[in-house]
Amino acid sequence: MTIPPAALQTAAERFGTPLYVYDAAELDAALLRVRAAFGAARVYYAMKANPNLTLLRRLHAAGVGFECVSPGELARAEVVGASGAQILVNGPAKSDAEYAAGARLGATFIVDREEEVALLPPQSQALVRVNPALAVSTHDHLATGAAGSKFGITLQQAPRVLEALRAAGHTALGLHVHIGSAIRDAHDFTAAFGRLSELREETGPLAVLDAGGGWGLDADLHGIAREAWAAATAFGAELWVEPGRYLVARAGTLLTRVVGTKRTGRNFCLVDAGMTELLRPMLYGAAHPVTPLWDGPETADWDIAGPACESGDLLARDISLPQPRRGELLAIGEAGAYGAAMSSTYLTRSRPAEALYEPGRHSGADWTPIRRRETPQDVWAAEI
Template sequence: MITPGHGSRRHTGIGLARVDTMLSPDQLLQAADRFGTPLYVYDASEIDTALKRVRDAFPGARIFYAMKANSNFAVLRRLRAQGVGFEAVSPGELARTRFLGCAGDEVIVNGPAKSAQEYQHGAEMGATFVIDREEEVSLLPPGARVLVRVNPGLPVSTHDHLATGAAHAKFGVPLQGVVQVFSAAREAGLQIRGLHLHIGSSIRDSADFGVAFGQLTTLAPQLRELGFGQLEVLDVGGGWGLRADLPGIAAAAREAQSAFGARELWVEPGRYLVALAGVLLTRVVGTKRTARSFVLCDAGMTELLRPMLYDAKHPVTPLWDAPERHVYDLAGPACESGDVLRRDVELPTPSPGALLAVGEAGAYGAVMSSSYLSRSRPAEVLWDGGWQLIRRRERPEDVWAAEVEPESGAVSY
């Protein structure tokens, strides 16, 4: 790890148009010097701006933040203070909502393989459960509030790993099975609130949502025949690209809401609310040339997994200047050939300690970071008129703290 301030070079005129944050180059340099690198930096005002965009596009809709995008308590508290609820997809995320003191109507419990702990704690809270398969009906206590998740079986414009509404995906009930699940849920005494649809994440073509919502409405006459003439809730999920046509998506969602006569429209943005607010700062360790030219960084797949997992292309901005520019691959420190943050980036010739800003990193960045190779996970800081340390950098002893030392005796379960 490069220590704070080591080899730092002052910004000398390169603009930050590609880094989607209001933070200035000097602020980013200051953060790196003060807190070290790798470092996640968040701009609180951008979170507020993204939330306003969603509210403007979906007036009157209830917003539940998909907290898997970034579950830092500073982010959760900021959103909750503005009336946003949460979608939890793991026991740990549900525990975070309980720690915050959330009421049941603030929480959606989702996921394809929920644990007994999630059923128990969610029911105690009075949360709304998303039924992902018919077998879940028998696992929920009578009176539990539920939505039935629909898989429309459609291809969408995103990476295959992010396509949750495709026919081969593990999520949701296929269209032809939804009526049966509604009947089973009613027979089990569950409180059926409505339908849930989430077709994927980072979807590039906004038209995909209109097609999916149109597929969903084919269920309306079938549900009316069962006596479900008017639904309480239509939850249309999230997954919009960062520059999606939100008004167009919202208009299609309202058409679907009208088809079901649903009293409430719910949306679940995750990445959209926080991605542009976050920047990963990383320092140059050195350069190397094989068949390709590399800039070696102190951050890589253990800090930002999305490039390796989804072939995500995050914008990269150098915070230094130099007379010559060359094309490089940005490689991390892991002993993995796939540990590359970005390929074919044109940069000024770097020196060790020069600072890079990797943009669109506020979502699925820090939450996916790992201690692979016993690396310490990075610190996180928030700018809200001043710097706030919202997660300290791990120490090596933090990485192995949960391990049982042989001399202390084995633990059996």
């Protein structure tokens, strides 16, 4: 956690809880780490990790492009000023709206299946997404490069699809590979790039190799970058990368207040945030660091439980805490990715506010609100 506890207390008092807060300095530092490792590679942010417009504007101003997987994400990219080579359109089941918006913006399409060639707008630029059929070190739901995944085409299909793109009048830029998210073992990337090298003789030189993202937060980026550049160089290609979670996860913290405690078969610390604010623990079994913002001797191991009527509504298990007291704050770390992005209004819960920490940016104020808290009326506003 990079934001001082006193500043977190201030944010909670000002904006209420649950609350997503982001550290601008950590966001900038993560991008610097990527650029230091990957050098001249073109960087596209996988917007699905966190689509807040303030964060997108900051990344766009830093020269980062966007990988989009829905009409809404394309609309966000356009709103912050991105166009043309700054936008990639990805996804296994693109809609007509996505093809139309991508064509209007001059985006590059990532072809995910052979039949998609016939669906592309005339004279499109495209990459072909290849599935290397690997077992990788992440949760099954995050393993997009596994043989049973819905993503990409087979290695055997790739040369044929590249040729089909050219025959249809499109620009076949090259290949794309993204094997998953939160990958723990860097050797998985080495294996994926090695599989791509099998295509070199059949494809000939390519303009672009898009190596995707998915690096674990503690990954050896320089090692991965060396392997990616070696693969790109073998094709004579420019290297593109698509970090998402890596750029924003550690910049974000979910603040939640203790509601009370309960001792049954286990010790529960009850809080005002849960699966509607941070779904990853329930969806992927993800473990997020938990920091209590109060002092005292550690009393026991606690499960951090949210308010939803779901047994799986747990933010963490077996966390050693000082005796929890009603009103105290917990900081759930690494929540900048897929926290707000996956938040929901299940149980007609209003989605939280979001705030950016940037000390010294504004006179007398370290915090900038970047999303207001929803009201119940906001939640049902579209209902008839």
